[in-house]
Amino acid sequence: MAGKDGITRIGKLEIGRRRILHLAGGATVALTAPAYWRKLSAQEKRIVIRDPGGPYAEGFTEAFHKPFKAATGIESIGVAGQHEPTSLIKGMVDTKNYTWDMALLTSAACDQLVAEGGYVEKLNVTSPNIESTPKDFKNEYFIGNNIFTTVFAYRKDAFKDKKPPSNWAEYYDTKNFPGRRALRKHPFDTIEQALLADGVAPDKLYPCDIDRAFKKLNTIKKDIKVWWEGGAQTSQMLKTGEVDLCPVWNGRAQTVIDEGAPVEIVWQNNLWSAEGWCIIKGTPKADMCREFIKFAADPARQAVWTKWISYGPAHPDAYKTIPEATAKKLPTYPANFKTAIKADAAYWSKNKDKVTEQFEAWLLS
Amino acid sequence: MAASAQRARPAWIGLWPILPALLFLGFLFLYPVAQLLWLSALDKASGDLTSAHYVRLFASPLYVKVLRITFEIAGWTTVFVILGAYPVAYYLATSSERRRNALMLWVLLPFWTSFLVRTFAWIVLLGRNGAINKWLQALGITGEPLDLIYNFTGVMIGMTHALMPLAVMTMVSVMENIDANLPRAASTLGARGGQAFWRIYFPLSLPGVAAAGLLVFITALGFFITPALLGGRLETMITQVIITQIQTMMNWAFGGAVSMLLLVAALIVFYLYDRALGMSTLAGSAAASQGEGRPNPVARLGAWAGGHVLDLLGRICDTVAGAWERVFPARPDRPRADRSRMVLTAVVALVIFFLAAPTFFIVPVSFTTDAFIEWPPKFFTLRWYQAYLDSPTWMSATVRSLMVATVAAFLAMLVGAPAAFILARRSMAGKTAAMALILSPLIIPRIIIAIALFYFYARLGLVGSSLGLVLGHAVIAVPYVVVTVMAVLKTYDERLDQAAGSLGANRVQTLWHITIPLIRTGLIAAFLFAFITSFDELTIALFVSGGLATTLPKQMWDDSLLKVNPTLAAVSTMLLVFVTALILSAEYLRRRAAAR
Numbered sequence: 001m002a003g004k005d006g007i008t009r010i011g012k013l014e015i016g017r018r019r020i021l022h023l024a025g026g027a028t029v030a031l032t033a034p035a036y037w038r039k040l041s042a043q044e045k046r047i048v049i050r051d052p053g054g055p056y057a058e059g060f061t062e063a064f065h066k067p068f069k070a071a072t073g074i075e076s077i078g079v080a081g082q083h084e085p086t087s088l089i090k091g092m093v094d095t096k097n098y099t100w101d102m103a104l105l106t107s108a109a110c111d112q113l114v115a116e117g118g119y120v121e122k123l124n125v126t127s128p129n130i131e132s133t134p135k136d137f138k139n140e141y142f143i144g145n146n147i148f149t150t151v152f153a154y155r156k157d158a159f160k161d162k163k164p165p166s167n168w169a170e171y172y173d174t175k176n177f178p179g180r181r182a183l184r185k186h187p188f189d190t191i192e193q194a195l196l197a198d199g200v201a202p203d204k205l206y207p208c209d210i211d212r213a214f215k216k217l218n219t220i221k222k223d224i225k226v227w228w229e230g231g232a233q234t235s236q237m238l239k240t241g242e243v244d245l246c247p248v249w250n251g252r253a254q255t256v257i258d259e260g261a262p263v264e265i266v267w268q269n270n271l272w273s274a275e276g277w278c279i280i281k282g283t284p285k286a287d288m289c290r291e292f293i294k295f296a297a298d299p300a301r302q303a304v305w306t307k308w309i310s311y312g313p314a315h316p317d318a319y320k321t322i323p324e325a326t327a328k329k330l331p332t333y334p335a336n337f338k339t340a341i342k343a344d345a346a347y348w349s350k351n352k353d354k355v356t357e358q359f360e361a362w363l364l365s
Numbered sequence: 366m367a368a369s370a371q372r373a374r375p376a377w378i379g380l381w382p383i384l385p386a387l388l389f390l391g392f393l394f395l396y397p398v399a400q401l402l403w404l405s406a407l408d409k410a411s412g413d414l415t416s417a418h419y420v421r422l423f424a425s426p427l428y429v430k431v432l433r434i435t436f437e438i439a440g441w442t443t444v445f446v447i448l449g450a451y452p453v454a455y456y457l458a459t460s461s462e463r464r465r466n467a468l469m470l471w472v473l474l475p476f477w478t479s480f481l482v483r484t485f486a487w488i489v490l491l492g493r494n495g496a497i498n499k500w501l502q503a504l505g506i507t508g509e510p511l512d513l514i515y516n517f518t519g520v521m522i523g524m525t526h527a528l529m530p531l532a533v534m535t536m537v538s539v540m541e542n543i544d545a546n547l548p549r550a551a552s553t554l555g556a557r558g559g560q561a562f563w564r565i566y567f568p569l570s571l572p573g574v575a576a577a578g579l580l581v582f583i584t585a586l587g588f589f590i591t592p593a594l595l596g597g598r599l600e601t602m603i604t605q606v607i608i609t610q611i612q613t614m615m616n617w618a619f620g621g622a623v624s625m626l627l628l629v630a631a632l633i634v635f636y637l638y639d640r641a642l643g644m645s646t647l648a649g650s651a652a653a654s655q656g657e658g659r660p661n662p663v664a665r666l667g668a669w670a671g672g673h674v675l676d677l678l679g680r681i682c683d684t685v686a687g688a689w690e691r692v693f694p695a696r697p698d699r700p701r702a703d704r705s706r707m708v709l710t711a712v713v714a715l716v717i718f719f720l721a722a723p724t725f726f727i728v729p730v731s732f733t734t735d736a737f738i739e740w741p742p743k744f745f746t747l748r749w750y751q752a753y754l755d756s757p758t759w760m761s762a763t764v765r766s767l768m769v770a771t772v773a774a775f776l777a778m779l780v781g782a783p784a785a786f787i788l789a790r791r792s793m794a795g796k797t798a799a800m801a802l803i804l805s806p807l808i809i810p811r812i813i814i815a816i817a818l819f820y821f822y823a824r825l826g827l828v829g830s831s832l833g834l835v836l837g838h839a840v841i842a843v844p845y846v847v848v849t850v851m852a853v854l855k856t857y858d859e860r861l862d863q864a865a866g867s868l869g870a871n872r873v874q875t876l877w878h879i880t881i882p883l884i885r886t887g888l889i890a891a892f893l894f895a896f897i898t899s900f901d902e903l904t905i906a907l908f909v910s911g912g913l914a915t916t917l918p919k920q921m922w923d924d925s926l927l928k929v930n931p932t933l934a935a936v937s938t939m940l941l942v943f944v945t946a947l948i949l950s951a952e953y954l955r956r957r958a959a960a961r
Contacts, residue, residue, distance in 0.1 A: 048913075054926030080923045082907045084612050087816055091908070095823030099913060116615055180493070185598075221598075226515045229593040235928045236485065239737045242492045255927045259736050353614055360606070361427040363598050364434070 046075045047285045047292060050103035053080025059305030068295050074288050084109050086116075093119045093281045101285040102292070107274045108345040110142045115349060121279040125290040129297035129315060136342060137274050137314045143293055144314035145302065149272035149331040149340060150189045153253040154179070156262040158244035167268040171245060172197035172216065174223045179244035181220070182237060185227035187359040188348060189271050190217075192341070193247060196269050206344040210355060214362055227363070238263050254310035254329050267336045271343045274314065306330060312337075380793055382783030386803065386843060389780045394806050394840045397817035405621030418622040428606065428623060432630055435603040438517075438592065439585035442524040446581045447574060449525065449716045450532035454573070456713045457533070458540035465537075466952055470945055471717050472533050474724045475526055476897050477944050478937040481921050484594050485929045486723035486730075487523050488514060489740050491595075496726065496740040519595035524585055529720060531584065531894060532577035535849055538887035539573030542856040558705055559682025563675045569856065576852030579638070580845060580894075583807045586631060603627050604810045611812050624813050631808045632801050639797055724941065731934035738929050749935035759920060759936065766900055766917035769831060773838035774895035780839065781846030782891070788847065789854035807844045814840065815908035822909065829913050837905040842895035849894060853887025 051060055057078050065076045079100060081088065086109050092098055105113075113119035120141050130143060137144030152171055154164050158179050165177045171193070174181070184190050191208050194216040200209070226243055228234055234248040238256045246253075250270070256263050277296065279289045295301065302313035303321040312332030313319070319327055327333050331340065348355075408415040422428050453472060457465045475483060490496050491513035498510040513519060543566065551561040589604040603623065610620035689704065726740065731749055733742035753759045784803070788796060806814065818837050819828065827833035861883070865875040881888065903918040910916075915923075921933055 052926060053923035056926070057923075079913060080919075082904075086615050087611055087617075087812075088819070088908055090615065091816060091819045091823070095820060095828075097819075097823045097828045099829055112615055185593075224598070225512075227598050232925050232927065232929050233488075233594060236488060236737065239928075240489065240492055240739060241494050242488075252927055353616065356609065356614070357425055357427055360431070360601065361425065364427070364430055364601065 045073060045288070046077065047101040047288045048077045048079055048099065049289075049292070050081040050085060050100045050105075051078050052083070052104065055308040056104070056305075059308030062308075063301050063304035064292070064296050067301065068292060071295065072291055074291060076292055086112055086119075089113060089280055090116065090119055096282060098280060098283045098285075100280060101283040102277055102279045102289040104145060104275055105142075105278050106345075107139075107142055107144070107276060108343075108348060110276070110278045111345050111349050113278070114141055119281050121281050121283070121286055121289075123279065123290070123293065125293055127294045127297060129299065130294065132317070133297060133315050137276065142274075142276050142278055143297065144274035144276040145296060146275050146305075146309065147272050147312035147314060147331045148275060149250050149270040149312075149336075150193075150247055150343075151250050151253065151265050151267055151270045152245060152247045153238055153256075153263050153265050154246075155238065155241055155244045156264055157241070164264065164266075165245065166266055168193050168196040169199065171247075172220050174220065177245075180225045180242070181223055182226040182228055182234070182243045182246040183220075183224050184247055185229050185363065187352070187355045189247065189343065190359075191355065192271055192343065196341075202269060202339070202341045205341060206347045208347065208351075208355075210358065214358070217362070250329075250331055251310045268339050270331065270336070270340050272312075272331055272337075272340050273343045273345065275311070276314065380787055380791060383787040383793075383799065385780045386784035386847065387799065390802055390806065390840065390843060393818070393821075393836055394814070395802065397821035398809060398814060401617065401813060401817040401820070402621045402625055404618045405625055407618065409616075409618055418619050419625075421619065422622050422626060428603075428626060431601050431603050431606055432626060434599070434601060435586060435627070436630070436634070438520060438524070438600065438602065439582050439588075441521060442528060442585040443578050443582045445521060445525045446528050446532045447578055449719070450529050450536060450577065451570075451574065452709055452712045453529075453716050454533050454536035454540055455570075456709055457537045458543070459545070468713075468717065469537075470948060471721055473530050473893070474721050474941070476530050476893070477941045478724060478727060479918060479921055479933070480527065480590060480901055481918070481925065481929070482727060482933045482937045483527065483723055484523060484591055485738050485933075486726050487519070487526070487595060489730075489738055490723065490726055491519060491522065499740075514595050516597040517600060519597075520592045520600050523591040523595040524588055526720065526723070527588075527591060528581045528584060529716070531845075532581050534890040534893065535577040535580060535852055536570065536573035538849065538853045538884070538890050539576070539856050540570050541886050542853065542858075542883070543569045556679075557683040558686065560676075560679035563679035563682065567675060572852050572855035576848050579635075579804075580807075580848050582634075583631065583804060583844075586627070586808060587810060607810050608812055611816070617816070621813070624810060627810075628805065628808050632805075635801060635804060636797065639800070727934045728938050728941075731931055731938045733931050736928070736930055738931055738934060749931040750939070752932050753935050753939065758915060759932075762915040762917045762920040763936075763940075765831070765914060769834055769838065769916065770896045770899040773835045773842055773899040774892050776835060776839040777842035777846045777895040778888070778892055781843040781895075782850050782888070785847045785850035785854060789851040790859070803847050804844050806841045811841070811902070811904040815905045818905065819908045827909075829910055831914065833909045834906060834914075834916075835899075837909055838899035838902055839895075841902070841905070842898045845894035845898060846891040849891040850884070850887055853884045853890075857884060 049060075051057060057080060060078050065078060068074065068076050081100070081103065084106070085103065086105075089100075089103065090113070092100065110120060122140050123143060124140075130138070133144065137147070152165075152168075156164070159177075162177075165171050165173070170177050171181070183193075191210065191213045192205055194213040195205060195208060196202070198212060198216040200212070226237060226246075228237070228246070231249055231252050234246055235252040235256050237243050238246055238248065238253060239259065239261050250265060253263060253265050257265070277289075277293050279286050279293075283289065297315060299313065299315035299317035300321055302315055303318040306313065306318070306322055306326055310329045312330040313322075314332075316332070319333070322330075328335070331337060405418050406414055406416075408417065453468075457468055457472075460468070478486070488495075492498070493510045493512075495513075497513065498507075501507045501511065513522070547569065548561040548566045551565045552558075556564065587604055589602050589608065592600045592602045593605060603626075607620050607623050607627070610616045610623060614620075686705065729744075730738055730740070730742045732745050732747070733739065733749075734746045735743050781803075784799075787793070788800065788803075793799075814837070818833070818840075822828045822830075822833045827836075857880070861879055862875050865879045866872075870878065901918055902916075903922060906916045906919055910919075917936070921936065924930070924932060
């Protein structure tokens with residue numbers, strides 16, 4: 001664990017056992033501890049970075065936080081924040097309470113923070129590695145770190161003597177590919193999947209023909225056994241065989257496969273998005289964050305965390321140091337990326353309000 | 366009357382105990398939240414007054430429909446919870462103290478497992494390949510797996526289970542104070558069992574039912590994780606819609622408008638409830654019928670209809686019992702078995718089994734070698750316990766959660782209990798408004814409170830502090846304390862206090878030696894509710910701490926990003942053992958002290 005190596009990760013509170021004894025010692029210590037935390041983040045040479053927690057935290061500690069401290073003397077501290085923490089970031093900027101200095105966000109969340117009135121800094125940083133990161137994965141506020149994608153997965157035992165579905169059209173074909181199906185209880189991705197299933201060409205997907213999507217969704221509505229809302233739910237359902245087919249983020253399906261469940265991922269026309277670094281507007285530590293961003297753009301560093309997270313490194317050169325067995329599981333691996341489609345965050349930021357309302361009304365009708 | 370002693374002073378001085386609660390909620394809830402909700406009346410870009418967000422609310426049928434679904438789900442949950450909890454509470458209240466304390470441990474089981482673990486336990490138990498379906502098929506009862514989750518049934522099972530302990534505790538604390546001699550007196554006067562229960566005992570227990578129903582209903586309105594994970598296409602709760610607006614859309618104005626819709630609708634329901642049976646059962650005296658309050662027609666109609674329904678229920682019970690005895694006459698050579706008690710015992714056993722079921726499942730799963738929460742578990746490993754005990758992260762999260770919850774619960778008691786005394790015993794202007802304020806923290810979605818507190822704390826320098834977390838948790842715990850203590854005071858015989866006073870005890874002595882010991886169960890229940898509210902809370906913790914200080918729910922949530930692994934089951938088992946040991950040793954010490 002990180003604590004042993006003297007790396008402080010506040011979200012995980014790995015300050016060592018003595019600190020824990022203090023905590024156990026009395027309420028006073030624990031109740032005054034936060035003042036201590038705030039002092040920490042106000043100190044020089046220390047930045048606090050939001051990440052999604054869990055395996056990200058472990059992966060980033062090894063890939064970034066430890067070597068970054070060694071290389072620059074700046075301590076970077078990973079903190080797990082809630083899912084899509086846009087509201088909290090807005091709050092931090094509005095009140096100038098910088099609990100975090102930068103954050104790993106989806107590009108959609110970053111776009112939104114920009115659109116809402118500039119809640120993130122312009123990156124204004126460059127390096128050879130940042131230059132050579134593909135254009136699709138970055139903009140002036142955002143530099144991609146990892147690519148995640150929506151695929152569908154199926155239970156091999158449910159298609160033992162039958163041909164399993166191999167694309168979204170077959171996912172929607174309940175007659176020739178019988179099996180219990182799930183869909184996400186959210187219009188993102190689900191609308192695109194319906195259109196792809198209806199034969200819309202990948203390059204004609206955006207702007208989405210919403211009416212056509214709902215018409216296609218109508219054909220499958222009564223056959224959907226589970227409308228899922230959370231990622232952990234999808235891995236659980238695939239593991240126990242609650243459903244035979246499920247649209248899922250590739251990392252969640254991979255967890256299940258790695259545990260030995262008979263599950264297979266279908267990569268055809270997967271819908272990818274990028275997660276990357278953003279600097280929170282007005283943080284006094286912006287320049288240290290830029291140092292971190294330069295450091296994290298190094299493909300060799302990005303290769304390290306793939307041991308914990310099955311998402312694709314943004315820098316293509318990372319594959320030079322990733323073992324083939326791991327590489328094959330990742331979304332940016334050439335074979336997997338071949339038919340991939342970029343989920344259009346700009347389209348959704350314009351239309352999500354209206355389409356979400358329509359989608360929820362459709363579900364209830 | 367107690368009031369005569371204070372005639373010299375203005376009446377409101379006697380009402381001071383309610384002030385801490387009103388100030389506390391006014392300062393830490395009403396002021397920050399109102400500021401946030403005010404956004405719903407403003408144009409996002411220009412900041413001018415606009416009705417646009419409210420127009421949109423009614424332009425689409427969606428929001429009113431989701432509101433209706435939310436009220437239906439909360440309403441049915443309340444019905445099932447009360448139906449299940451009443452017999453258990455009755456059984457507990459009429460058992461010996463030793464048995465009551467033992468059974469209470471079972472009733473409280475769901476409290477000690479986090480909502481995340483509990484919900485996943487149901488997913489695995491009720492799933493297509495889950496334990497229940499496998500047993501049903503093995504026994505040949507069903508051929509095909511039944512759809513027990515991802516529909517209304519699943520939501521009801523999950524929500525009823527989560528809220529039943531709340532109802533049992535509330536009702537037991539009221540029923541304990543019912544004089545057992547009253548139903549006996551009715552029997553002496555010729556009432557058969559059914560009549561004695563329905564016409565004497567049941568009306569006396571109504572304050573408990575009313576309080577439990579109110580708490581369960583309002584708490585259920587705010588549920589979203591359980592319906593999201595156990596429900597299907599049609600089970601969308603309004604809190605989910607609000608969270609989507611706030612988080613995904615960053616549309617705080619419209620999110621605020623939807624919250625206002627929920628708040629207004631819930632307060633209208635509360636107002637009607639109050640008019641029909643509320644304050645007369647929950648607080649004050651049986652005002653409507655004794656002419657002390659305003660005899661309003663709704664209440665009079667309710668009382669008239671209620672009386673007849675109870676009479677009918679009593680007759681039905683007695684007829685059934687009579688018929689039973691005619692079919693199976695009592696054998697004179699055997700002692701007469703108390704059949705109604707046997708039926709009651711069976712029902713109680715069933716309900717308690719339901720409450721304990723996920724725990725029976727979680728404990729074995731914590732020893733599984735599988736990396737998922739799955740049934741049947743593959744034995745045997747202690748690695749999940751090792752992962753928990755070896756991790757400073759988990760340990761500090763546990764310690765922090767226990768401490769924050771303890772302090773928050775004490776604070777909520779300190780603020781809430783005095784207010785409950787005033788609300789239950791005194792008549793004052795604006796009582797309904799005060800109750801509405803006190804209940805509001807349960808109705809307003811947590812995310813709204815969390816954001817509002819963040820902005821407020823930023824000005825006070827409380828962001829990231831445990832004090833901020835404690836205060837935030839106390840805000841949502843106060844309503845539970847107030848309602849629970851009010852309910853138990855309703856059945857409390859105030860003449861006992863007056864007797865103590867006439868024997869020379871002063872106010873403090875009376876409170877300390879007479880009142881508090883007599884309402885002990887109610888106070889313990891209130892404390893437990895406050896404790897659990899804080900102990901299981903995630904949203905406010907995430908905002909206020911910014912993720913810097915880990916609490917147990919946050920650590921669990923963090924740990925289950927990709928999958929829910931058995932560490933969570935191990936943590937729940939440890940907590941269960943810890944809390945049970947704590948309660949048992951407290952009980953042992955108490956008994957030893959009593960014996961001395």
